[in-house]
Amino acid sequence: MNMFVKPSRRTLLQGGSLTVAFSLIAPALAQKAAKQEGPALPGDLKLYPKLSSWLRLEEGGKVRLLAGKVEIGQGILTAFAQLAADELDVDIKRLVIVSGDTRVVPDEGVTAGSQSVQYGGVAIQHAAAELRAHLLSHAAEKLGAEAAALKVADGSITAPNGKSITYWDLVAGQQVEVEATGEVKPKAAAQRRYIGKPVPRVDIPAKMTGALIFIQDLRPEGMLHGRVVRPPAYGAKLVSLDVAAASAMPGVAKVVRDGSFIGVIAQREEQAIAAADALRRSAKWELLKGTPTSDTVYDWLKTQPAKDIVIKDVANPAASQAKDVVEAEFRRPYHMHGTIGPSTAIATMGADGSMLVQTHTQSPFETAAAIANMLGLPKEKVQCEHKQGAGCYGHNGMDDAAADAALLARAMPGRPVRIQWSRNDEHKWEPYGSAMVVRMKASLDDKGDILDWDHEIWSTSHGTRPGGKAGNLLPAQYLEKPFALPTPVNGGAPNYAADRNGIPLYEFPGVHVRTHFVEKFAARASSTRGLGAYANVMAIESFIDDLARRAKVDPVEYRLRYLKDPRAREVLQKTAEMFGWSKWQAAPGKGRGIAFARYKNLATYTAVALEAEVDKATGAIRVKRVSSASDCGDIVSHDGVINQIEGGVVQSLSWTLKEGVRFDETGVRSEDWTAYPILTFSEIPPIDIQLIDRPGTPFLGTGEASQGPTGAALANAVMDATGVRFREVPFVPSRIRAGLV
Amino acid sequence: MPKLKVNGRSHDVAAPDDAPLLYVLRNDLQLNGPKFGCGLAQCGACTVLVDGQPVRSCVTPAGSVTGQDITTLEGLGTIEAPSRLQQAFIDEQAAQCGYCLNGMIMASQALLSRNPKPSEQDVRHALDGNLCRCGVHNRIVRAVMRASREA
Structure with missing residues (x-):
């Protein structure tokens, strides 16, 4: 044991077996198996408490950052670098990032669900803070000073007596083979150099110049x-x-x-x-014969044997006194991921x-x-x-x-x-985002206030990722000895899947939410940005807008009656203010719409307001401008979050205005970009995104937050412009024109 | 066997004349800039300049551009010394995944060559045939306007 293998309670109990068990090929298994108890560690640091699983000091003054989460264009590696550089007190240029290589990185499962900072980022942040503290305690001995009196600048530790040593000289080629203690807190917001500051993405220069970076x-x-x-x-x-x-x-x-x-x-x-x-x-x-088509899929969904899953059931006895009961049904087609x-x-x-x-x-x-x-x-x-x-x-x-x-x-x-x-x-x-049917029902009192709220979902699976099973891999299903597609399951609390965002954040006296989960498939389907949240938020936010209209109450004010979470209220109000909601002037063919959701009811709060023009003769919709405020807690990368929210707005506008996969017995008919068009430059409006920063509060996932609110805001603007509620996506001109006759 | 002039250098390429220019550039000349996106001239990811004009290299036979000046993303600048346009894209952080950017930059380069002071409308019009799925469009427009301003 060298000086960097500091015996923790754990290693003492296990006779140092952890150090021995750690191998380059399977870092995961050893630690996962061993880690049954111990300090409360945040995020994926729980799975991999060894600091060297995440950070390694390397020759040449480099720091190797090992991440199980991967870059998918969301700028996550830059966010990880910001977190590590800040907590370790090194220049960000010293970081060498390796991610997603099963031979060397921690197994952090899937990079999905807007969770990379929440799980991977906090692990890196705390591992870096612990590593810094550990290095300082050893430097204190060496430099003859109290650890608390040492100063660090770019990996160089200096004592009050003027003596100094770098991290790399201190470890002299060894790795710090200790576990996190859970006792080192990350820096206060005021001491940050990179987190929350504008840091250019590490991968962008290569992508702009044709350097080797893509597979x-x-x-x-x-x-x-x-x-x-x-x-x-x-x-x-x-x-x-x-x-x-x-x-x-x-x-x-x-x-x-x-x-x-x-x-x-x-x-x-x-x-x-x-x-x-x-x-x-x-x-x-x-x-195969007799398979459902993109036209029959909604009826198919509602008539298949299904697993019925109730996720909320709060009765309001007063609902029996309702003066009015309103119902509406929404449809979302299969949407492609549509990678370029x-x-x-x-x-x-x-x-x-x-x-x-x-x-x-x-x-x-x-x-x-x-x-x-x-x-x-x-x-x-x-x-x-x-x-x-x-x-x-x-x-x-x-x-x-x-x-x-x-x-x-x-x-x-x-x-x-x-x-x-x-x-x-x-x-x-590709496995599409599943088609869905959502039926809403509300019981109202004589003033149009909501006594009871009922949300019913029909959907196939939103999750057929590999999960270690060959049956989830397309070619394996077609081999001579085929692997069967495993029976899918709907994801449960707290993230949910088909029923993601099915529970309204609004506080109604009675609330019922249930899913009819169809285990069969009409088309291949799997996780697509937001899963069921897009359709559920579309339905909730269209429906509440109609109820506000019915009660002759401004839709922002009506929502605020039921929205108690102060952060949610602030996001909605700020969006309305950015848009100029209260001073907006109506004009023929022009409409405004607003919508809100907190993604998964536990991640980023996002509201979207937009203005649209509808040409009643052609049915063409043009979005004129978009305003959106979000609260994603503590912000690592301000520009990265804005980029994600804005990208989500554009993609959701594209889904809502144009997209739906066409298929029949002969196969998928949406075979290229002509048959499945997406939004282009001249169709994209000015988009104003603002963030409410809350340094020091938990990070909230943001990558999928704007999908639902954007589609719903558009639906509400079209309703406002035409007086007609459209409940089936996409809002293509032919559908709008037909609906206006 | 086409003789190609790419980024100012001549190459004798051991490829059939009817091989798409995209594959010759990527596989024979090991260039990373032009990307395969659709092979149908629908998305623009494969755009290169041929005598200054934007061309979809995925549907252009290599033998059809023999002797012409072919410019790829690599021909504009390098990671150490990016061109003004590339630098403007970096300054605006005009990317998410970055896969479509080759086409965005090459089509914008062609636009700025024929119209150094385009309006925002001109930029949108010039890029309308280039698809981006991440939703970075408005940043891309800002990057092109910045490059024009800083020229």
């Missing part, structure tokens, strides 16, 4: 190009295929057929594409039968386990290395492409095989 840019030595030929429709079975003709095409190294899974490997990318096209033309398929860069992966099978998969997955550990399951390999034989991809906004084709690459790499040991999905692959085969 698409990796070209390992000897790499071959693979392509997969997907069936024409869900569940189709391959009847026949001309393998010989494709195998003889230029550059083709191998055609792989396993059941209804077809892949090809070639020397050059365009050769792989040409061979895949030839295979596609020669393939004969047997299609189709899913890509590179897999390499080593001579020892191990598989390395380079992937832009959000769940490197669980995806590695699922691929191992698919290939029949022991778990430790498959490792994933995360590399950045294009923005994903949830679970898209990322993991399926990783599985495709692994299947092809298995057929070509020793050679890295790169898979890049086509636009058609991504549009047709």
Whole structure:
């Protein structure tokens, strides 16, 4: 034991076995198994209490930051760097960040649900604070001074007597192998240099200049190009295929057929594409019959056997005295994640039968386990290395492409095989955000106040991430010995899934919220930004707007009657003020709308107000301007949060105005950007985002907060402009025109 | 076998004439700037300049641009010395994932070359065929306006 292995209560009890058990390959298992009790540690530091799991002092005055959460375009690595640099008192340039490599980073599960700062960020923040304190206690001995009297500047510790030593000289090549104590508090807000300050994103210069940063840019030595030929429709079975003709095409190294899974490997990318096209033309398929379509899916949802899940049931006996009962039903179609860069992966099978998969997955550990399951390999034989991809906004084709690459790499040991999905692959085969039906019912008294509130949801699953199971991987479902899709479950409290944000933050005397969870699928579906929150907030905020209108009360004032949380009230009022709600002038064809939600009822508070114009002749809607205030607690990156909220506003406007996946028995018809258009530059309004900063309070997740309120604010503005309530997304001109007749 | 002039340098490329320029640039010349987004000329991620004009390299046969001046994102500037336009994108932090930015920057470069002082409307119009899914549009417009202002 060197001086940096400070015996904690834990290591004493276990005879130092933790230090021994720690290995580079499986840092996770050892600590997870050992950690049954101990100090209360925040976020993912609970799972990995060893400081060296997160931070390592390296030669050349560098600090290696190891993160299980990954960059998906949300700027999270910069936020982690800010947290670590501040608490460790080093210049941010000293940080070398490694994330999502299952061989070296802590297993922090999935990067999703707007939780990366809440779980990963706080772990890094506290690990850095503890590491600093630990280094100072040793420096105190060495420099002959009290730890409290030492000053640190950029990793250099100075005592009042003028003596100084750097962190790196202090550890002399060793790592600090101690566990967090839970007793070191992060810095006060006033002492921060990076947290909450404008810090440019660490990844942006490379992305602006074509430096190597994306998975698409990796070209390992000897790499071959693979392509997969997907069936024409869900569940189709391959009847026949001309393998010989494709195998003889230029550059083709191998055609792989396993059941209804077809892949090809070639020397050059365009050769792989040409061979895949030839295979596609020669393939004969047997299609499933009688499957639901995008037109029949809403009736299908309501007539399927379902699990009924009640998440809130508070009765108001006075509801029986209601003067009025109002009902409305809302529909949300399947929405695509719609990444700009189709899913890509590179897999390499080593001579020892191990598989390395380079992937832009959000769940490197669980995806590695699922691929191992698919290939029949022991778990430790498959490792994933995360590399950045294009923005994903949830679970898209990322993991399926990783599985495709692994299947092809298995057929070509020793050679890295790169898979890049086509636009058609991504549009047709990514797992969409589930279609939903939401029925609202309110009992009102004679003044139009709400006595009882009833929210009923019909939905398929919002979560089919790999989770270590091959059945969740698309290609595994089509192999000769197929893996069945596991029966999905709806996520429970406190995050929820289909019923996310189903419970209103408004305080009504009676509240009932239940979900009819359909275990079957009409189309592939999985986590898409906000899960059920988009449809639930659309429904709640459209409905309460109508109730305000019915009561002849201003919609902001009506909401404030039921909104008791002071932070929620402040966000709503600030948004109204930013928009100029009270002095707004009505005009023909013009409308204003406002909406509010606290994401998951536990994360960021966001309200959105906007102005829209509706051309009654064409049905075209134009959003003129958007104002939005958010309270996300303590803010690590002000600009990063604004960017996320604004991006969510744009994406939600796009979903609401334009998007809905079309499919029928012959397959998905939304095959490219012409068939599934999204919002473009000339359609995007000025957007004003403001934040209410609360330094020192808990971080609140922000990445998905504006999806629901934006769609609802738009629906309310269209109602205001036309006097007609539209309850089915998307609000395409044909639907609006038909509704106005 | 096309002879290509890319970022001021000539290359004899061992690729068929009908290979899409995008794959030749990315795979044979190992350039990262132009990105595959759709292969259908619908999204703009693969945009390069050919004699100063924005071209969708995913649907352009490599053999069709032999002898012409091809400029990719790498030809504008480097991470150490970004061009004024690239620097403006950095200054505005005009990115989330950054995947579409190659196309945004190349299309904006073409715009600024023919119209150094565009209006905001001009910028939106010039970029209307370039798709961004993260919702960074307004930042991108600000970056182009900044580059124009600082020119």
